[in-house]
Amino acid sequence: MTRMWLRSLALPGCCGLLFACASSPPIRFYILNEIAPATPVLAAAPATLVARQVAVRLEPVAIAAELDRPELVTRTGPNRVHVAGSERWAAPLTDQIRRVLSDDLSARLPPGWVADPSEPATTDPRRLLTIAIAEFYGDSSCAVTLRASWSLTQPHASSQRGSELVQLPSSSPCSGELPAAMSRALALLSDRLAALIVGG
DSSP states (O other): OHHHHHHHHHHHHHHHHHHHHHHSOOOEEEOOOOOOOSSOTTTTOOHHHHHHSOOEEEOOOEEOTTTOSSEEEEEEETTEEEEEEEEEESSOHHHHHHHHHHHHHHHHSOTTSBOOTTOOOOOSOOEEEEEEEEEEEEOTTOOEEEEEEEEEEOTTSOEEEEEEEEEEOOOSOOTTOHHHHHHHHHHHHHHHHHHHHHHO
């Protein structure tokens, strides 16, 4: 009798657990992607100019702590964010941003101007591009705000510093594809950084 009573208590609990698992939303994984430029910067530069340039290497990107997590984070108010438990990055966000920015810059500048960010140790001179992202949010309408500071250090240690603010208006319908809008924001940042590299 005791065994039957325990079995009758356990059955509703098991059913409830199965129901909870069945009702959980599926986990979706997202990546950022590079975007080709409308007009490459100095794509047709003379070979002599290209040869004189010191390649730029993008250093590991720093991002705000509240963004450095597996889940997508969206802004819902001036002091509120939403962490999407079922929508996650397929790889660490810092690594994705560095890869996409490096690829975007390579597409905007002549061959040889952008070094492979994962290149082995080399004695060749490099200009080092350092980026820190303080804000990289979207909302339910796919409006995106990207605020970043940067420094470009020459081989002889002199450097330029500045900051950029990229804002993309909302798009309708958003269809939940916020990472695509975030990729466009990175492409706009790359446009500005490419112009900076050419001028520097």
